[in-house]
Amino acid sequence: MSNELKDNPLLVERMPIRFDAVKAEDVEPAIHLLLEQMKSRLTDLGKPEIPRTYDNILIGLDKMTEPLDFAMSVVRHLESVATTPELRAAYNAVQGPVSLFYTSIPLDPNLWAAVKAIEEGGEAEQRAPVYRRFLKKTVTGFRRAGADLDAEGKKKLEQLDVALTKATTKFAENVLDATNAFELLITDEAKLAGLPDSARLAARESAKSKGKDGWRLTLQAPSYVAAMTYLDDRAIRRQLWEASNRRASSGDYDNRGLVLEILRLRKEKAQLLGYRDFADLVLEERMAHKGEQAQVFLDDLRAKTEPFFSKENGSLAEFGRKLGCDAIEPWDVGYIAEKQRQALYEFDEEELRPYFELNRVVGGMFNIFSRILGIKVVEELGVPGWDPAVKYYRVEDSASGELLGGFYTDWFPRENKRGGAWMDSLVTGSPDEKLPHVGLICGNLTPPVGDRPSLLTHREVETIFHEFGHLLHHVLSRVPVRTLSGTNVAWDWVELPSQIMENWCMEREALDLFARHYQTGEPLPEELFQKMRRARTFRAANAQMRQLGFGTADLKLHREYDPERDGDVMFYARNILAQFSPAPLPPDYGMIASFTHLFASPVAYGAGYYSYKWAEVLDADAFTRFRREGIFNPATGGAYRQRILERGDSEDPVELYRSFMGRDPDANALLERLGLVQAA
Numbered sequence: 001m002s003n004e005l006k007d008n009p010l011l012v013e014r015m016p017i018r019f020d021a022v023k024a025e026d027v028e029p030a031i032h033l034l035l036e037q038m039k040s041r042l043t044d045l046g047k048p049e050i051p052r053t054y055d056n057i058l059i060g061l062d063k064m065t066e067p068l069d070f071a072m073s074v075v076r077h078l079e080s081v082a083t084t085p086e087l088r089a090a091y092n093a094v095q096g097p098v099s100l101f102y103t104s105i106p107l108d109p110n111l112w113a114a115v116k117a118i119e120e121g122g123e124a125e126q127r128a129p130v131y132r133r134f135l136k137k138t139v140t141g142f143r144r145a146g147a148d149l150d151a152e153g154k155k156k157l158e159q160l161d162v163a164l165t166k167a168t169t170k171f172a173e174n175v176l177d178a179t180n181a182f183e184l185l186i187t188d189e190a191k192l193a194g195l196p197d198s199a200r201l202a203a204r205e206s207a208k209s210k211g212k213d214g215w216r217l218t219l220q221a222p223s224y225v226a227a228m229t230y231l232d233d234r235a236i237r238r239q240l241w242e243a244s245n246r247r248a249s250s251g252d253y254d255n256r257g258l259v260l261e262i263l264r265l266r267k268e269k270a271q272l273l274g275y276r277d278f279a280d281l282v283l284e285e286r287m288a289h290k291g292e293q294a295q296v297f298l299d300d301l302r303a304k305t306e307p308f309f310s311k312e313n314g315s316l317a318e319f320g321r322k323l324g325c326d327a328i329e330p331w332d333v334g335y336i337a338e339k340q341r342q343a344l345y346e347f348d349e350e351e352l353r354p355y356f357e358l359n360r361v362v363g364g365m366f367n368i369f370s371r372i373l374g375i376k377v378v379e380e381l382g383v384p385g386w387d388p389a390v391k392y393y394r395v396e397d398s399a400s401g402e403l404l405g406g407f408y409t410d411w412f413p414r415e416n417k418r419g420g421a422w423m424d425s426l427v428t429g430s431p432d433e434k435l436p437h438v439g440l441i442c443g444n445l446t447p448p449v450g451d452r453p454s455l456l457t458h459r460e461v462e463t464i465f466h467e468f469g470h471l472l473h474h475v476l477s478r479v480p481v482r483t484l485s486g487t488n489v490a491w492d493w494v495e496l497p498s499q500i501m502e503n504w505c506m507e508r509e510a511l512d513l514f515a516r517h518y519q520t521g522e523p524l525p526e527e528l529f530q531k532m533r534r535a536r537t538f539r540a541a542n543a544q545m546r547q548l549g550f551g552t553a554d555l556k557l558h559r560e561y562d563p564e565r566d567g568d569v570m571f572y573a574r575n576i577l578a579q580f581s582p583a584p585l586p587p588d589y590g591m592i593a594s595f596t597h598l599f600a601s602p603v604a605y606g607a608g609y610y611s612y613k614w615a616e617v618l619d620a621d622a623f624t625r626f627r628r629e630g631i632f633n634p635a636t637g638g639a640y641r642q643r644i645l646e647r648g649d650s651e652d653p654v655e656l657y658r659s660f661m662g663r664d665p666d667a668n669a670l671l672e673r674l675g676l677v678q679a680a
Contacts, residue, residue: 005029010071015093015438016392016406016428017074020384021030024086031094035101036067041065046110052117054124058135061111062482065102072098073426079366081410081442082386083176087573089518092169099156099165099602106145106204107154110190110563115142116442130650135479144284145424146164146273153272164602164625167261172418173601179219179594180415181253182243184236187214190550191233194351199226203377204498210462220413221420222446225457228334230350240585241331247572249590255599257591259419259569262599263557266606278558279607286490287614296609298551301613308541308676316340316539330583331432341538355528357518358411358445358460364514365468366393368504372637373472373645374398380406387414394436395475404476405437411464413444420444420596421463423470423498437475437486441467458532462502469498473643479648481666486648490606493653495615496622497645503623506536507631537675542582544674551579551610554598558607561576580595620670622661 004012009021010030041064050056079091083248106112115138118124124135146157181223185207186192192200192215203215204220210216217223217240224244231237248255254438266278275281278289288294320328328336336388340349366377383392385408392404411421427438443463448454456464473494474486487494504510508529515524553576557569566572573592578585592598597605605611629636643660657665671677 007032010034010074011067012068013427015427015436016380016383017322017438018384019078019386019390022078024084024090027087027090028093031068031075031098034071035097038065038068038101039435042105042108042111046108046112046114047335048110050114052114052121054118054127054131054135057111057114057118058124058131059103059117061138062134065105067329068101070099070427073424077424077426077440078386081414083416083447088173092166095165095169096109096162099162103145103158103161106142106147107149107157112142115139115327117411130479130484131483133650134484137484140285144281145275150209150271154332157272158271159221160265160272161602163267164262164269166260167265168599168601168604169257171248171255171262172596174248174255174258175577175594175596175600176418178248178251178253180421182247183210184217184243185212185241186236186340187212187295188612189215191236192231194230194232196226196230196322196353197351198350198446198452198455199223199230201452202226202329202447205449217391219328221444225334228331229338231335234332234335237331237335240327244594245330245589245591246595247590249588249593253668256570256590260563262606263561263569266558277607279555279640281605282603286608286611288610290609291555294607295555295559295615297614298548298555298610301544302548302552304671305541305676306679309582312541316582319343328583330581330585333582334643336541337539341535344538345531345535347528347535350531351371351528352458352515352524353446353455354517354519355454355515355524357460357516358456360514360516361461361464361517362458364407364510365465367513368510369468369472369501369637370633373476373641374633374638375404375472385410386565403436405439407438407441407475410440410442411445412447417442418596421467423467423474423487425486426487428485429478430476430480430482431478432480433639437477439471439474441471443467443567455518458505462505464506465501470494470500473497473648476641476645477648478646479650481650484649489649490653491605492611492614493618495611496618496657499612499615500619500623503619504625504631506533509631540674541676543612544676545580549577550595551613552580552593552599552610553577554607556603557592557598585602591640617670618657618665619666619667620673621667622657624669625661 008026009018010026011033026521044050044063045060075091075094079087119135119139124132146154149157201214203217206218206223207214207216217227224240227240228237270278270281273281277291279294283290283294288297316336317328320332320336323339325332325336339350351459370376374397376398377393378396380392380394385392387410390408390410391410392406392408395404396402397404420442423439423441425437425439428553429435429437445460445463446454446456470487477486479485511524511529516522553573556576557573561569561572563569570590570592571587574585574587574589577591578587599606599611626633626636639660644656647656668677
């Protein structure tokens, strides 16, 4: 290694990671060197003279790409949270070659021959079940990735994967750029009528940050959601709604062509590999197994939800007429629904904010799950991050003191950071070698304003708990095979550990540990808590139909859509989503053009958005055990940790669920929780 590369931070896996040392100019030299090393490793692994033992081939394969995985995870993350034109250019430059290399692994004929030799040799039969599962999944994965294709087919597959990587990366960039390109500056304070003080202050600070007078509204979630929920000015709400739902569907950041291209590439890849469509390809190894079964699942929930959906929307229309709104438009729904909720339950979500100060919420969450799961979460000061607001924590086993992992948090929106909330893994450790896991959690929550700390909505509190659930799934994993560890599981299983966490946000005993007024320290008043509980199922059918709509559009785009027959993809998606909308959608509704869940990576939630509802069924049912045995019961928490969180993909998720619950899941638990059960 040259002296120039010797100190490249992407070539040294140090804990904690020196994010502050990574520069855009480090990316290409480091990744190109790593690619050469990985190609050499791949060649060596498949050499006929290498003894074809399980350890040499399978364990060697499991560990082979660790340095490249680490470097790319760091670069990918920085491009998501601290992007610059230089970093974006460097990331784009390495994306294609890296994608091509990963695609080439199962296509290497010598390695495939070595893997088949292990399968046929029977050595794995003497191994523990996790190692037998790893061999089986490796063989299946190689076949699904094109190992049995001829030379021409393999070359075509490589081209498709590189093209998908480039198209999906560009899609994500366009969404970020389109989001940042929009602002609405209000100079007449009277136009802010209805907007809560917290949102006004944030809008004022946002304008100041741009050197402008007035109040600046954006499409970032804290600004947008507050305006759509509370702003009295209907014209401004309409302007914001249209900007958000036409984002990246025209102009300089038009994603319409990319949506078509991604769908075409995915379908072509699936058919090249012998599958009917992309849904059948990606779902084969998931709990649903086939696109048809996922669609049946969504259709069943839709049929059970629609009567409540119709009733809710009739009630909303009637309430809207009392407010003088004879025809509810999409930009009216959130606003009128909030007025209706306040009238029905005398409950304003903004009343909760003073009780949900970010640091207290996070500390309370750590306290809750330390008690339940037998862990200790400790902030470690002085650890460099990628932004001054980033914090770093270590996770220890409370009984043994063993360091299990560490993680970063980054909670606030910035213009150099993508939207949404997510968890990601940076390092997958090894329980056998006492190497800890490292991950991160990011959000776009309400930031502090002036001398007021970050005060959250209840939904934002749930978001924090949700992402921490993903994080615990990663850092508590005890699977000895790296690629079966942590969150490397079926995508319709991966949301269970995250979604179940949200249940504690509605439990009085849990809230008492963190829901306190940020100025007085007083606990959440019982009257306000009861109002919140009563309002919990308000418009639950609409919330469910919204998710079912996204899942249905996703599956139909990947299973049924034909541009020759069905025409414009935006209009096709709009017509599906209109069936799940409480108000008529305009003809140019283009939300699909900014749907990063589906189109911001080669697979992502493509043909898998149904997973959220699938996992919600599991989480509602699994929480019934905690409710029955005690929400702080360490024995129940220990069983959950040992049988779900620690097990990764070491067993079939159906068996893992049964081992925790003692039975198969009951879908009625979700409907009951949402109040969507017909009275007898």
